[in-house]
Amino acid sequence: MSSALSIHQLSVSYGKRQVIRALDVPCLRAGDITALLGPNGSGKSTLLRALAGLQHSSGDVRLDQRALSRQRGEVAYLPQTLPPSVHLSVFESLMVAGQATAAGLSRRHDDQQVFALLQSLGIEQLALRYLDQLSGGQRQLVGIAQALIREPAVLLLDEPLSALDLNYQFHVMDLLHRETRRRGMVTVIVLHDLNVALRHCDRVLMLKDGALQANGAPDEVIDSQSLRRVYGVSGRVERCSQGVAHVLVDGLHSGLR
Ligand SMILES: Nc1ncnc2c1ncn2[C@@H]1O[C@H](COP(=O)(O)OP(=O)(O)OP(=O)(O)O)[C@@H](O)[C@H]1O
Ligand SMILES: [Mg+2]
Structure with missing residues (x-):
């Protein structure tokens, strides 16, 4: 599994307003699920649409060293709002x-x-x-x-769990994890539930105002500092009796929003 997706200086604007700002992500590995996290309006859907080639962007996105724009058939994308x-x-x-x-x-x-x-x-x-x-x-x-x-090399899912019950949320994430490994896909999933990211994802990208705030393993990236800085909440990450990490929100952090 040598393939990887890399993003270099990706920018997206709507009219004069820049929404994604010169984003660099060196390597999203095949076989890994990456959670794309961030507050409402931070640019997650815009970034996913740009990766899917549905949104005009500047910069360079490569899959296995070749421009992704020349490999559109390798990308499958599920929009946030279904047609x-x-x-x-x-x-x-x-x-x-x-x-x-x-x-x-x-x-x-x-x-x-x-x-x-x-x-x-x-x-x-x-x-x-x-x-x-x-x-x-x-x-x-x-x-x-x-x-x-479609058996894509790159699977982009924008909030695919938003309408699912607890059982299907777990079922889908479990299946996506297995299929991502088995097929060697680069899978990127937009999520709002940080506990799902902690439990099921290999990596986390956190966006705020179109800029990358954090990039790394879920339990390294999701902590009380990033909860405050990115989401404006006071919170903690605690491990339950089975050793699984969970986010607990205690309140809003004053001074933000
Ligand atoms: N078609 C559009 N034209 C102009 N501005 C847009 C358009 N789509 C999104 N925006 C703006 O771009 C910014 C990023 O929007 P985007 O939909 O990427 O956010 P998001 O992180 O996916 O948010 P959410 O969690 O609410 O889905 C927001 O300020 C939004 O208002
Ligand atoms: Mg969105």
């Missing part, structure tokens, strides 16, 4: 999504592969249901399946 659903069954939508793969080549998936993916997400019972008749969380799970079926 309106078409009247297609879940199964059909995965067949269609599976055809959009690397270099625009069509890669056929057989029924069994699609069914196995649905099973791995715990949603095989939805296979013949229509997208426009699903609940919010079910629709989000299908969105994750649509990204995975």
Whole structure:
């Protein structure tokens, strides 16, 4: 697993307002899940859209030393707000999504592969249901399946857990962790739940006002200082009786926001 994603001097503006400011991230390794954290409006979705090639940006993003912009087929992206659903069954939508793969080549998936993916997400019972008749969380799970079926080298998920119950949140993160390792993907996930980042992610990037505030292992980066500096809260990270780290928020830090 030698592949890696690197970001050099990436900037994004909306009109005259710069939202991502000359961002440098030397190496996001294949096989690792990176949590992209930061307050509302800090630029997480903008950064993900720029990486997906959906937002004009300046700078240099490389996958395995080659410009990512020349390897768009290697990237799968799940937006924060899902587009309106078409009247297609879940199964059909995965067949269609599976055809959009690397270099625009069509890669056929057989029924069994699609069914196995649905099973791995715990949603095989939805296979013949229509997208426009699903609940919010079910629709989000299908969105994750649509990204995975494309077998990308780079998987970008913007708040993929926001509509999921506790069981599916854990299930999805567990699956993403295993699949990221097995397939050697570079996976970047926008999260607001820092406990999920602590438990399931290999690495954390913290953004504030479009600039990188921290980059490192979750339990090194998430601490009372970064909680105060980045989120403006007084908080602690404590380990439970099973040794798992948890964030506890005690209050708002005065002077910020
Ligand atoms: N299409 C747009 N045009 C102009 N400004 C935008 C646009 N989209 C986002 N912004 C602004 O850019 C900044 C970053 O927005 P972005 O959506 O990247 O934040 P975010 O970190 O994803 O926030 P959230 O956690 O609320 O999803 C915000 O100030 C936002 O208002
Ligand atoms: Mg966002």
